[in-house]
Amino acid sequence: MKIFTKAYWLQWSSPKTFYPTAGKMIPWFMISGLILTIIGLYYSFFVAPTDYQQGESYRIMFIHVPAAWMSMWLYFVMCIYASIGLIWRTRLSDMMAGAIAPTGAIFTFIALWTGSLWGKPTWGTYWVWDARLTSELILLFLYFGFIALRAAIDDPQRAARASALLALVGVINLPIIYFSVKWWNTLHQGASISIDSAPTMAATMFTAMLLMTFAFWMYSIGIALMRVRNEILEKEKNASWVQELLRDGK
Amino acid sequence: MKQRHKRLALVLGGVAALTVVATLIFNAVNSNMQFFFSPSQVVAKEAPVNASFRLGGLVKEGSLERENDGLTVHFLVTDNAEDVQVTYVGILPDLFREGQGVVTQGAFNGEGNFVASEVLAKHDETYMPPEVADALEKVKQQQKAEGGTI
Numbered sequence: 001m002k003i004f005t006k007a008y009w010l011q012w013s014s015p016k017t018f019y020p021t022a023g024k025m026i027p028w029f030m031i032s033g034l035i036l037t038i039i040g041l042y043y044s045f046f047v048a049p050t051d052y053q054q055g056e057s058y059r060i061m062f063i064h065v066p067a068a069w070m071s072m073w074l075y076f077v078m079c080i081y082a083s084i085g086l087i088w089r090t091r092l093s094d095m096m097a098g099a100i101a102p103t104g105a106i107f108t109f110i111a112l113w114t115g116s117l118w119g120k121p122t123w124g125t126y127w128v129w130d131a132r133l134t135s136e137l138i139l140l141f142l143y144f145g146f147i148a149l150r151a152a153i154d155d156p157q158r159a160a161r162a163s164a165l166l167a168l169v170g171v172i173n174l175p176i177i178y179f180s181v182k183w184w185n186t187l188h189q190g191a192s193i194s195i196d197s198a199p200t201m202a203a204t205m206f207t208a209m210l211l212m213t214f215a216f217w218m219y220s221i222g223i224a225l226m227r228v229r230n231e232i233l234e235k236e237k238n239a240s241w242v243q244e245l246l247r248d249g250k
Numbered sequence: 251m252k253q254r255h256k257r258l259a260l261v262l263g264g265v266a267a268l269t270v271v272a273t274l275i276f277n278a279v280n281s282n283m284q285f286f287f288s289p290s291q292v293v294a295k296e297a298p299v300n301a302s303f304r305l306g307g308l309v310k311e312g313s314l315e316r317e318n319d320g321l322t323v324h325f326l327v328t329d330n331a332e333d334v335q336v337t338y339v340g341i342l343p344d345l346f347r348e349g350q351g352v353v354t355q356g357a358f359n360g361e362g363n364f365v366a367s368e369v370l371a372k373h374d375e376t377y378m379p380p381e382v383a384d385a386l387e388k389v390k391q392q393q394k395a396e397g398g399t400i
Contacts, residue, residue: 192376
């Protein structure tokens, strides 16, 4: 089988092979993201029932929870790419890490912002310094640090190595965010959905949340591929295949 | 050992070392990571005595009393083991109710009464439609009427 050979996998670390494939994949991810968003929002606002305690304000969670999940998941994926780049010295991995970071930062910001808007009517405050909120804020700063460090160093190889190290140091924050509500007393409630127990929410609420999560996920992949294509063109602008591409006007 | 295997080992070792360091640090500062103290901790004198701190737990069922000025409230904060008497003057959050979680900031006055300057509602992780909540409540009442324990 072709996919079991090393050469098959290695070709994808080449920007030249990856560029057109990414281009073909983008519309699929973006369109499925859009469709899932429409269905997900419909479920969130019209199908999911009113909550017995919070009334309608709980519907913020259909944006908040998927955004928070994505903020952590994207950081994890970014770290995987960063470490592959660190270990195998593949340029494309660093570009992928760089392409994911802005989307991760945006989702972190959305999670913090919507959480704050939910906190005011529910808790009675926009912000508290409990372990969950603080560690999520640190995640936002980690994304900013990663983006800034990568942009601050001119030599691409050194920039890749330095930012990958920062990303790896920051990965320790992920279990802290996730388990903060278990390890310590926090104002933020525990997880409604976990691997080892049934979700403590109505089934349609759960469906709406899953739909929104996949919608955000598809969008994240699509937008990251768009960004990485731009970066490939920029970094490889002197390569002959890019020159040909530009000449052909594609 | 190939160069990239060395780097792989370095990355994995680095993350492992970092995990150990973080675990040790968080173990050492564990009490500082807590957002609030429970009534049991207060009774066990783990909470600060003459300083402001946060007290968290459930508002005990049937303990809420409102004074005639409409602003002053008294209630018990419980963790189902110990209770602490709390007094608060001000507007309570919408989700404040008996049997629900609450986090209050304040300090003890001389008479063993916790005077709160801020009350936050702590929501739990259960979300359900009102009809389901009603049905659950009905079952609970029925079981109570039959003298069974839940």
